[in-house]
Amino acid sequence: MTLFWQILIDGFAISSLYALGATGFALIFGVSGVLNLSHGALMVAAVVAAWAAGADLHTGPYAGAAIGVAVGFALSLLTYFVVVQPLQRTRKIREEEKEIFILTATLLWGIMIQQLIAYLYTDNAKTVDPIVQGVVSVAGVRTPANEFFTAIICWLVIALLWLLVNRTRAGKAVLAASMNPRGVTLLGVELSRIYVAIWAIYGLLVGIAGVLLGMFLGVSSYSAGPLTASAFAIVVLGGLGSVPGALIAAYVVGYLETVTAYLISPAYRTIPALLLLVAVMYVRPRGLLGRR
């Protein structure tokens, strides 16, 4: 029985983390049509910033976390203004090809960030001092309190996002923009402001997800690629452009990995999720709830 609770709790924590990251990725694709391949690098940057704040500036965990989120936020906006926006606006490339160029450019940008981090801080793994320390015992399972903290924060943020999109005017404009960009401009909304807003929100999501990841599991500069691939896979599984789909898929993948690690073997942790992805691609390429 303990095993059941262990799997339930551990799987929930890691799935929540996947969910937060994937939500950001799905958001950016859904609204601005950009598959941001520097996603993982942005998360790693947030973690390393939080770690560096603790190690070099000797800030407490709260300040460190705040710095990490801020760095994620700033880098996300930088990504938009330096890499994505120029390519979206340029006249030198044909419209159909812009998607590919943005893809390549974000890929390069992600690698640049990864290399810079490795250069400044080496490629050793880094962890962030958790805000919540200690362990709690739930249903006979001794769990780090941090895991519960992680899950709670993830869901808090996702709930806030939902409120923002569905209940505020600005949020509804964003939703409309994702469905029909031209239509929105006809209504007098500045499309570019919407894009900036979305990248800003994305930056917060990535920063928070990154810092939580750093507190829970830790990252190294090598994690950038796998993190992007994982978010990409989850979002495709859930259906490109569908945020609810991404949430569900995140839990499917998270639990699949956890169950495999507990019941089959930790050596094969990532394989079932990979196979599922292949199966979905073959059988239902648009994912669970995809609409594009």
Next chain:
Amino acid sequence: MHSRTTTILLVAFGVVVLSAFLPLWLNAYILGLLTMAYYSGVFAMAWDLLFGFAGEVNFGPTFLIGTGAYTAGILDSLYQPPIWLCVAAGTAAAVVGGVVLALPALRVRGPYFGLTTLVAVLMLQNFIVVDAHLTGGENGLTVPDVISINDTTNYEIALWFMAVSGAILFALARSPVGLILQASGQDAVQAGALGFNVTKHKLTAFIISAFFSGLAGALLVFYVGSASASSIVDITVGVQIIIAAVIGGRRTILGAVLGAVFLVAMSEALRPLGDLSNFVVFTLALGVVLFFPNGLFGLLTRAREDA
């Protein structure tokens, strides 16, 4: 139009012939660098065929390269048949791999295609690690035979292999098949409406890309004497190939070689910067993508376009 292609071909041929004489002046180290660059050039050209023409962003060119390289290497380390047999086997395996990959991949478009190719690379990496007794795992695979230990011989082999591959790929790109590919890449619906079997043509492009990738990969193993996941299959290697093709100039085939040589020259020139050199190279590459989307080849032939 015709005279422009002829001019380009003549110049390209001229450069190749001149390059064949470089061993007279250059030292073994530079020759070694260029040898690697030439093989990378073939990888990049094969990628350009798929991307630039068929319009499919292949994130995992290293899946095909790795399949070719490891098949050839494992065969040699187990049974030691003659090298040409291993290379042929590697190429065949890559082609089979290409078909196996193409079947699911071509049913999907755009980002899904990219993801499928990415998954293929991840699965190959998993296989390499899990079957370490066969592949050497993270220690890599060392083969008992190499083609030659003479730098000049290896250089010439790489150079002429690249030249011949380039010629074939270039000719293909300009042929009716290539034009249909271009059409399918840019507007599959219209190409289909015109009666062309888009899928069949893209599959052909896949197979050709796989052929050259696998062949070059196998030859590479017998040049270096070893293969490993981190030097042949890893996503970062794939990224470098993509960058070489893009900054060289997409849809030009020959530009890919320029890109590959440029990347190698830049990495060398920036060596004194140590670890930062990679960062600078990627920054430069990003700059090219942002400001010179037509790549180096586009830059060099710009005088033509102004005419």
Next chain:
Amino acid sequence: MKRTDRRGMRAPILATLSAGAAVAVLSLATPAFAQANDPIKIGVIAEATAVAGSSIPQAAQLAADEINAAGGVNGRKIQIVSYDDHSTAPEAVRAFQRAVSQDHVNAVIASYISEVVLALEPWAGRLKTVTVTPGAASDVITQNIAKDYDHLKYMFHGYATSTSIADATCAAAKDLLVGQLHMKSAVVMSEDAAWTTPLDVEYLKCLPQIGLKVLDHIRFSPDTTDFTPIFNKIEGEKPDVIITGISHVGVQPTVQWKQQEVPIPMFGVSSQATNSSFWNDTNGATEGVLFQGFSGPDVAVTPKTLPFVQAFVKRFGNTPSYCGYTAYDEVYYIADAIKRAGSTDPDKLVDALEKTDYVGTIGRVEFKGRDTANPHALKIGPQTITGLMLQWQNGKQVNLWPANVANGKVKFPPFIKVGSAD
């Protein structure tokens, strides 16, 4: 028509000229070799920007300078020629080819990465050049020599094999875990990688022999980030100790071990724990982790150890990594072999190296013979090199074993229950 042709020719000519210029610049980048006073050249191929690898060329240079200051080898000076292989096998192979055919080195000291060393091994045979590695652990390096001695005899493994490291760990466990702490059972936990395969095989053999029953053997994927299931499983089996074999991962399992307050100590191989920055990397979570090594701060393994460290710190400003010690020794015993052989001829050098009996900074260096399963591997044991067992305590690496060089006692964080097995 004519006008277009002329303007059109400009670009292709420009292309050819710029390509030629690029090649010319590249060729000027490497100066021609100049005849000097017939020095003995030792090529050093390493990962100059990696934390561990940067010590290799530095330590080698230090050794060379010391030898030269004392008169060199029969009057000939030692010259270190350095190459950066950027941690990749193809670059290392290229550097090796260049070192031998262009720079005419007499011996090569190469890399601490097994993949790189294995890629270089056949080339050492093809180009008949003595090559010694200061850091890789793969058993395959010396197993290959056994299979093809005549070709690969030029290769020497200047560091311990995975199997020897397992034996050294067991020797320390016998005194510390069984002797002092009366432990009875263990679970082996290692990353699923090529280097841990022989390590684990040896663990499973030697642990029962010293009195630790192996309850389970867990291998996890090297790109695991979530270790909770693994620690939960181990805890359920209630061993007295977790015997580790980790290198690719280090920070994450250690931090999660502490956060989860797993009441079982970790003991064994944890490569990242040997880094002096590990305490910061884990935010102190590594308190109480025991790890195997061949060198440690302020540990005088031999009379040469601490003078070497002091000279290194004075010159380079930081302590040497583990392969700095071995690289330093290698320059010395290669020079010694050249002196005994009376020449730099590769075959004579091989014979002389096989007879090496040199007290270095990590112990007494002796190589295993031709007729063993691992020819040219270092002899690890009480008479030669024993290795150390260290523990992180309050931000410092403290050595606990062997007793004659110990500078502390075993100490565990409060959540550890020693002897938790019933």
